[in-house]
Amino acid sequence: MDQGVIRRKLAGAQAARLPDGGVERALPLALARAAREGPGCDVMISGLTAHRYSLAELLELPPDLALIALLEGPREATGVMILDPGLLAALIEVQTLGHVAPLAADPRRPTRTDAAMVADWVDAVLAALEEALLAEEDLVWTDGYRYASYLDEVRPLALMLEDAPFKVLACELQFTPGRMGRVILALPAEGHGRRPQRKAPMPTPDPMAGPGFSAALADRLAEAEAVVQAVLCRVTVPLAEVLQLGSGAVLPLPGAQIDHIRLEGSDGQTVGQGRLGQNCGMRAVRLTVPAEDQVARPMASAVQVPAMAPALPLTGTG
Structure with a gap:
């Protein structure tokens, strides 16, 4: 414990809050999208924080009875997504009961069944986050992570994670009044994923481009479809006669x-x-x-x- 305190003090300079970036905008959207498209519930996201922590500091973050989802990433990197008892209970309830109950059940130790029921939601959050950051610098450390396994206590985590700095994001999820949950996403700060996909800006067409532009515009217009109707004649018939028309009826076409x-x-x-x-x-x-x-x-x-x-x-x- 004393060694952990010393290490936290030495890493204090690295614990400054990260500057606002793409991931801070993308994570709340990814959480809400995964909840809506997966379990089928709406959530409100608030209280987002982002920090850079050492491994010793990260090990103190999981609350009691939390489900710790282990994430596998590129180059054998390992991260974690921590679901506190409130979030875990809400995700289980909406899948078993169809809704989140007004009152939370008593907290309990997560089981293998619980982990299996939230694994798809964890993957959906990571996939939505990855998709939202395709053109952002934060893609390099969020890319490629997916659910691998789970832990129901924090002690084995010290042996499974690399002793290196982690980027840690945490936020609150509100399902119904009085039902809150908290999620923590921690990934190695040294990213090993893809680089963002930069798209070259499209050249602005010059309206005075000359004959080439005029010819291209003429070709486009020539390919446009136009509806032309051939009209033999038009007649006006009282509604009473229209209602009496039937098979074999003859309709005069004068002119x-x-x-x-x-x-x-x-x-x-x-x-x-x-x-x-x-x-x-x-x-x-x-x-x-x-x-x-x-x-x-x-x-x-x-x-x-x-x-x-x-x-x-x-x-x-x-």
Whole structure:
């Protein structure tokens, strides 16, 4: 015990709080996401702290009856996630009862079954944290850790962890009024994971790029889809007659002419005129009056669009 006190004093200079970084923003989101998508409960995260501790200091952090999840990382590195009795009980209740009870049960020593039930949640937190830090510097020490085993007491931990500095993050989780839990994540400060993925900034297109830009824009616009409707005629029928229509009923189309088909855009404006026919066994409309000629004809107001390509010769009419 005396040696532990001496070591803590020697490591006091390393126990300063870490500066705000990506992991301090990412961990609360990862905890909430894992609780929502896994057990299926909402939590409020508060009281986040981040420190750099020696191994001796880390061994004093786990509270009594806490579940200590051992984490395996890259290059045989080992970390821990400590779930206090309140957090462990809440995660077990929401999986067995479907909700967190208003009153907490009496604390008890964690079992192998408890560890198996929270292992997926631990992995989900680590995976969400890793995903959120793909472009952050903190990825190098949070990357690659997953649940490996558990301890129900702290004594064996001194032999399983490397005697080196650890980055330690702790925060409070509130499930319902009066039901709180605490989680502690401790990973070796010397990271062995991937480096962040830096994306090169996309060049800003120059609106005055010249003919190349104009040609590219024209190609994009030419590939855009446009809906054109061929209208034979339009009729107005009283609702009473519509309700009486049935199989075999005949609906007169006054003024319908197969050589006078209006081509209309999706906005209902006429963009051309054609003649009904057939092509390769399918219904077809042969363009007779392009859109640019509509302005010179006494038809409905039309928009001017580029001339449509000439249709194939009709093989027949009908």
